[in-house]
Each structure stands twice: as structure tokens, then as C-alpha cells.
Amino acid sequence: xxxxxxxxxxxxxxxxxxxxxxxxxxxxxxxxxxxxxxxxxxxxxxxxxxxxxxxxxxxxxxxxxxxxxxxxxxxxxxxxxxxxxxxxxxxxxxxxxxxxxxxxxxxxxxxxxxxxxxxxxxxxxxxxxxxxxxxxxxxxxxxxxxxxxxxxxxxxxxxxxxxxxxxxxxxxxxxxxxxxxxxxxxxxxxxxxxxxxxxxxxxxxxxxxxxxxxxxxxxxxxxxxxxxxxxxxxxxxxxxxxxxxxxxxxxxxxxxxxxxxxxxxxxxxxxxxxxxxxxxxxxxxxxxxxxx
Numbered sequence: 001x002x003x004x005x006x007x008x009x010x011x012x013x014x015x016x017x018x019x020x021x022x023x024x025x026x027x028x029x030x031x032x033x034x035x036x037x038x039x040x041x042x043x044x045x046x047x048x049x050x051x052x053x054x055x056x057x058x059x060x061x062x063x064x065x066x067x068x069x070x071x072x073x074x075x076x077x078x079x080x081x082x083x084x085x086x087x088x089x090x091x092x093x094x095x096x097x098x099x100x101x102x103x104x105x106x107x108x109x110x111x112x113x114x115x116x117x118x119x120x121x122x123x124x125x126x127x128x129x130x131x132x133x134x135x136x137x138x139x140x141x142x143x144x145x146x147x148x149x150x151x152x153x154x155x156x157x158x159x160x161x162x163x164x165x166x167x168x169x170x171x172x173x174x175x176x177x178x179x180x181x182x183x184x185x186x187x188x189x190x191x192x193x194x195x196x197x198x199x200x201x202x203x204x205x206x207x208x209x210x211x212x213x214x215x216x217x218x219x220x221x222x223x224x225x226x227x228x229x230x231x232x233x234x235x236x237x238x239x240x241x242x243x244x245x246x247x248x249x250x251x252x253x254x255x256x257x258x259x260x261x262x263x264x265x266x267x268x269x270x271x272x273x274x275x276x277x278x279x280x281x282x283x284x285x286x287x288x289x290x291x292x
Contacts, residue, residue, distance in 0.1 A: 085109075089276040097152045100283050107283065114284025117277050121269070130288050135248045137264040143290045145244040147236045148172050150292040154233075156282040160270045163236070168268035174224070174236040180259030185220065193217050194254045200229045200241050201249060 018025040049055060052064040063069065088109045092100070101107050119128065125138045132140035144150060148158050161170040179185040185193070196213030198205035218227065224237040231239035238246060247253060247262055269278060285291065 092276045092279050097156055097279065110280045110283035111287060113277065114280035117273065117281040118284055122281065137246055137262065139246055141285050141290055142288050143244060144292065145239065145242065147233065147238055149233045150290060152282055152286040152291065155285050155291065156278060159282055160268065160278050162268035163266040164263060165265055165267055168270065171268055172236055175263060176261040178261040179220065185216065189216050190255060190258050193221065194251060194258060197240050197254055198251060201243065203249065
């Protein structure tokens with residue numbers, strides 16, 4: 001016959017000495033099952049830190065007695081995929097850029113690879129959907145308005161060397177004069193040329209000022225933007241007659257642009273990306289809908 005357990009009364013249990021509002025905290029021992037669970041987890045934790053990489057050191061970490069190395073495992077897995085894709089990468093590098101779209105297998109691989117490259121390195125500026133950020137100088141890659149050209153060769157060149165950076169001697173480069181800051185035009189002249197740009201872009205404008213602005217535009221702006229304001233891709237000069245604006249086409253924004261100029265910079269990706277990655281992301285961008 002089992003002995004009947006006796007439940008201790010509060011008076012039989014010592015206290016911790018803590019009292020809150022007349023309520024004493026009893027010093028009951030922890031349940032045995034809880035203590036054994038705690039001891040088991042401590043033992044397991046010690047065993048884990050001995051067996052597996054665990055403790056950080058100055059230049060690495062403890063490797064564990066079983067020699068596990070998760071970094072090496074990941075590197076081996078990456079190498080396995082690289083080796084599997086090596087023939088396709090070599091074919092992509094060897095192919096003529098214009099011929100990639102006509103090779104279904106090559107195009108499929110390039111678009112898939114290029115999408116991953118774009119989301120990793122390009123989406124921060126151009127957006128996850130490649131629509132850019134209006135008014136911030138990050139161009140929309142979905143439309144057909146390209147400062148430096150939208151065929152795949154031009155896109156590849158732009159990605160490879162970047163724009164107005166100081167690290168690549170082959171970077172695309174152009175610079176708009178600061179007409180207001182450098183006192184090339186006074187405030188009234190800037191106001192007139194802005195009205196002319198509003199006129200040729202089909203916006204509401206002051207006709208009298210636009211007439212005066214036409215002459216100012218011809219003397220100061222046409223060398224880059226063209227006599228009709230259609231732009232010049234060789235210089236990265238935008239078309240001023242459409243409704244697509246990198247920094248905005250409102251009167252106040254145009255006044256700021258003419259006064260202070262714009263100087264957007266894109267990094268060179270040569271050296272950061274391999275040639276097959278450059279070609280992949282160029283193919284991906286070209287196929288988004290705005291590529292020519």
C-alpha cells in the first residue's frame with residue numbers, strides 16, 4: 001500500500017524573506033522534473049559547444065571536435081551549382097549580345113540569372129519592379145526613354161562602366177552647366193527658358209516668356225538637347241519634349257534643374273560582377289519592356 005503524500009502547509013515552508021503588501025513569498029523547491037530538464041539542457045549545450053563550431057574568436061571560431069564547418073558546406077554547395085552552370089555561363093560570355101534573345105536556352109538562363117543579379121544589386125535604386133523612383137534621379141527601366149540608349153549593347157555598356165563615377169575611365173560622362181550658380185544666366189533668363197521647356201513638353205506655360213526663352217534655349221541648351229529639345233544620347237542629354245522626367249518636369253523643379261544642374265552617378269559594375277552576370281542583367285533589363 002502506497003504511503004499517502006502529505007501536502008505541506010504554508011507554515012511548514014520557509015519564506016524567501018520577501019513580502020509585498022503583507023503577502024509572503026514561500027521558498028518552495030522547484031519541481032524535480034523541471035530541475036532535471038534544466039540540467040539536461042545545460043549538459044546538451046556544453047556538449048554542443050564542444051562538438052560543433054560555437055565560440056567566436058578574434059579571427060574565427062572554435063571548430064568543434066567533429067570538424068563540422070557550415071561555411072565550407074555552403075561554399076561547396078555554391079561550387080556545385082557553379083560547376084553545373086559553367087557551360088551555360090561560358091556560352092553566354094561567348095555569344096554575341098544581340099543573339100542571346102534568339103537562343104531560347106541561353107535567354108532563359110540569362111533572364112533567370114539576371115533577375116537575381118538585379119534584385120541583389122540594382123533594386124536598391126531602380127526599385128524591385130525596375131520602375132525607378134520618380135523625382136529622385138533613378139530612371140524607370142520599363143519605359144522606352146533611355147538617356148544613353150536602350151538596345152542591349154548600350155545597356156551592357158552602361159551597366160559595365162556606370163555613369164559619372166570616378167572609378168571607371170570608361171564611365172559614361174556628361175555634365176550640365178549650373179546656369180544659375182555660375183551666373184551663366186540670370187533669374188529672368190532662367191524663368192524664360194523654363195517656360196520654353198514647358199511649352200515644348202506640352203505643359204501650361206507663359207507664351208510671351210516662352211518666346212524669349214526659345215532664343216535663350218537655342219544659345220545655351222541646344223548644343224546638348226538639340227535644336228528641338230529632343231535630346232542626344234551620345235551625351236546623355238534627355239528629351240525635353242515628352243512627359244518623362246528623371247527629376248520632375250514641374251515649373252519649380254525645372255527652375256531648380258537649370259539653376260543648380262543635376263549630376264546623377266551610377267557605379268561601375270565591372271569587377272563587382274562577372275562578365276556572365278553583366279550580360280545576364282543586361283538581358284534581363286532589356287527584356288523588361290523598355291529595351292529597344
